Amino acid sequence: MNRGVSLWPPAASEYATAVDAIFIGLLVVSGAILLLVAMLLLVFCTRYRRGSSAPRGDLPEFIRRDVEIGWTAAALFLALFIFWWAASVQIHAGTPPPGALEIHVDAKQWMWKTRHPNGAREINALHVPRGEAVRLVMTSQDVIHSFFVPAFRLKQDVLPGRFTETWFRATQPGEYHLLCAEFCGTDHARMRGAVTVMEPEEYTRWAAAQPMELDLAAEGSALFTSLGCSGCHAAASSVHAPSLAGIYGRVIHLSDGRTVRADSAYIRDSILQPKRDVVAGYAPIMPTFAGLLDEGELQRLLAYIESLRAAERR
């Protein structure tokens, strides 16, 4: 956050470097096209101004047609090339690596609440270790917000009623802007914070020094019992309900023949609208929990179910 006039934002993530490469490529291409058009305009306007002595005459028809087809094709190929370049970067950056540090983000008018795996909470701030992949699982309590860190070239809308995800790997220690980029009401412009990138060992020390609470999954586990979920879904239960151990992230078959991946969105929907996507072989007997749970509780349940996957793997 230097105060001088700069023309380039700091680049502090792996993705930022890739985005900047495309940006520079686009600058070169569009600079060249702009220069070409400007030069042609300038040359034609001087040479063919009214009454100048430059010779005029018509071009043969086939040259006109060839020129036209030529620049149509050139424009198309150029556009397709840029598309291919940008798309390949995007596909490559799409999925977070396994084992990424998972941080939950809860947005509301007008603040960011973040929560680390060990239970540390922050408001309008986020501390992350350098060099480690960080996955953000985000939801909003009210309107649509957008999690924007210019230095990471990272932006993802945060929606009410569903989870959106994004990830990054920070490369430069420092403090960077965290901004809300989707207009969200009166104090939209004040919904800002700071992302602090620390060395990994510093981060560990910082996280340990935060007031300790139960972590998300442990809280979720307690909810799982107190809400009665475990009565049916626990492994030893007598009621006919699918066991949730290791289900997270797996492809499962539904009673109507479709298959679906059991991601955060699916599990969330299954808690709120259990009759919608019933697992093959089970009766639709689960009651809905819509209206009984707030977003925080949903997040905790989700974290618990997700943690069952890790338990399974071990």
Next chain:
Amino acid sequence: MSGITAERAAPEAPPTREDTYLTAETGLASWLLSTDHKRIALLYMAGLTLFFFVGAAGAAAVRLELFTPEANILTADAYNRAFTLHGTIMVWFFLVPSIPVTLGNFLVPLMIGARDLAFPRLNLISWYVFMAAGALAIWSLVAGGVDTGWTFYTPLSTAFANGHVLTAAAAVFVAGFSTIATAVNFIATVHLLRAPGLTWFRLPLFVWAIYATSLVMVLATPVLSMVLLLVFAERAFGIPIFDPARGGDPLLFQHLFWFYSHPAVYIMILPAFGVMSEIITCFARRQIFGYTFMVYAIVWIAVVGFLVWGHHMFVSGQSTFANLAFSFLSFVVAVPSAIKVFNWTATLYRGQIVFDAPMIYALGFIGLFTIGGLTGLFLASIPVDVHVTDTYFVVAHFHYIMVGGAVSAFYGGLSFWWPKITGRLYPEGWARFAAVTMFFGFGFTFFPMFIMGFLGMPRRYQVYPPEFQVWHVLSSAGAVILAVAYLLPMGYLAWSLFRGRRADPNPWGATGLEWQTSSPPPKENFRTLPVVEEGPYLYHPEHAGPPALEREPHRPQGSQQ
């Protein structure tokens, strides 16, 4: 660059007064109840001028507030209301109607050799509907304003915003009927009322552009009306459609909204393309380069423009596959715009170029539109868009297209056809000065926004991190220059109504049918209806360039017999 308007002024003998549409009838009722497309165009022009000032007031408040990083003159809510007002009024009550309802209304019948639009009374009704909608929009502003942004995103607009969202939505809804009625009128007119011999591929490109725009209006506007009704249903009657807490989907709104609002960008820019083609050929004294390609480019834009709405939603949580598909289509829609820029440039080749004000506006248009179009490539590339979407980069991009492009073209077209509309010549020196000022004022205002957007300045921020201040100050200072450039023509055009020299029927030596009748035209447009023998833009003989020192050997497209 010699002034050539002197040789174009008509001898001062005033024509017989009752000849023109302006003087055929008098009295307020003869205007307010007129079904003459030329008078209705002027009624629209009065309305649009009013809305332009209202929208500009919103912009002025925003630019003034952004001079410093802290809040100075407006509260947070007042700022939000100011930019919502600016966006809503400028998009739906100025830019979307601007060229079609004024120049289009005035010129389409003249250019195709007709006596009026196909449905003259529908034309008058659409003006009243438009003014009623505008009155509603201004009332929602006077009553306290709206703070949702012009995009009305849910669930902010349905459950959280405190302003007069319903009134504003109703205003836009009602304005939609006016748009659709006007568009249907143009489509029917172009299909049914073309002069004998005026085949589709002899139509001036302005008529093609208005025709394609009308098709887009008819197909896209109902979707906007529908989504506004859904917002109305949820906000007023609590019917859950977008509210996620009750099973709704907030993203559904964005899909429907952009299904209209992306084509709406083409509604704003296609008519400007038409104006450009008329001006550049006339002042280069040259046939348009690649007429058929220009027509196909218009149609290509109008069709593919419907398939790219998802590029507004790359960070909304839309699937990667959808993002890639919309990114691909956005690159495809960029190609015809490139073709048009190259063809206008090539039209200058071997011309006899005269730098009168309309031509300066047109050259400025090419420059600004090229920058606006090229930055569209940045936004179509998903990784770059993720960084710059919802920042000032996007704000700069669409202002380059819709203001640097469409509004410059509007001023250029207004200058070009001013002698035809009023029978008076505008003062050439002032007009050239205004055109040059507009180009540079626009650049000073909006180019800094590209830089601060890339640096990470989000849009719709009243207070902002202090490192962005230098760019905001540049931009606000540029806005002062731009404001002068927009006000200046209003001054000298108004002056020319009373003091301008009288224009002869064809002061520019242009080829279109609209120049083959008197200036201003009689109420029935043509005393005898013209017959068309050739295509447009016959500024020089088919197989030879124009002689070096003469401008004149153009041939009109048709004649009155």
